[in-house]
Amino acid sequence: MDDSHILLCEDREAVRVLTLNRPSARNCLSMDLMGALHGAVTEAGENDAVRAVVLTGAGPAFSSGHDLKELTAHRNDEDRGRAFYAETMGACSDMMLAIVRSPKPVIAAVNGIATAAGCQLVASCDLAIASVDARFATPGVNIGLFCSTPMVALSRNVSRKGAMEMLLLGDMVDAQDAHAMGLVNRVVEADRVVNEAVEFGRRIADKPSRTLKIGKEAFYKQLEMPLEDAYRYAAQVMVENMLDAEAEEGIGAFLDKREPNWPR
Incomplete structure (x- = not known):
């Protein structure tokens, strides 16, 4: 090169x-x-x-x-x-x-x-x-x-x-x-x-893309917070993530014992 x-x-x-x-x-x-x-x-x-x-x-x-x-x-x-x-x-x-x-x-x-x-x-x-x-x-x-x-x-x-x-x-x-x-x-x-x-x-x-985006952003944000604030913030992130279509499909697939079909 x-x-x-x-x-x-x-x-x-x-x-x-x-x-x-x-x-x-x-x-x-x-x-x-x-x-x-x-x-x-x-x-x-x-x-x-x-x-x-x-x-x-x-x-x-x-x-x-x-x-x-x-x-x-x-x-x-x-x-x-x-x-x-x-x-x-x-x-x-x-x-x-x-x-x-x-x-x-x-x-x-x-x-x-x-x-x-x-x-x-x-x-x-x-x-x-x-x-x-x-x-x-x-x-x-x-x-x-x-x-x-x-x-x-x-x-x-x-x-x-x-x-x-x-x-x-x-x-x-x-x-x-x-x-x-x-x-x-x-x-x-x-x-x-x-x-x-x-x-x-x-x-x-191969992982769900929005879930990765949510998780990476949350990881770096919570690192800079005091422990109590980090838990409060992470709990809010989990709530929003639960409402996302990827979580709905992923959890449904797990419970149904099938492979998830991730929304694109």
Whole structure:
């Protein structure tokens, strides 16, 4: 693969595979690549033919994080780069939120390294499959730039102590340790990582679509609530879900001992 198209798109039945395609730059997240990914995730979320999204990287890396060359080039701006840095961090946060807020499940297929904002990207996805040689890090502390925005996603996926160890030491974490920490769901051989993620997507695609949308939105909303508020909110979601045609069909099929015929 070359870098002529920075984001590749392939549909495997109902699963859309998006491939970060800057292999010569370890798929670092330039403004252009973040914009392309944001747009592609949004489009997939609005496309009824797409039921799940797989995100992976071309070449030996998933993503090495922000494009430091692009950021450094703006140090000579009149404001020493402040406006561009604010624009970049805002664009990155918006892109990560687009993944979280997408009505379609997004699955990371992690090949090679996922560092800094690349690790943040993995943590922002709903599920993650890692190759046995995948490695993860938030190494900004080693170059004087604490991984503050990656910290947001990381701290919502792993334990506090685990997140702080990654953030304070900046060391690489191998795939098995990332699995033990809860950063990834599965570890597979490198040649299977994308296919395994697509298979996850295909299994999800067989589930009722509105139910998935309701559930994903509720999952992330309740995480930010106090316990009592979370139960109150989740109870309201369950009531509305019960009234949906998918729940009516699914429960009816279960009671009738037949396969459900999901409304489309």
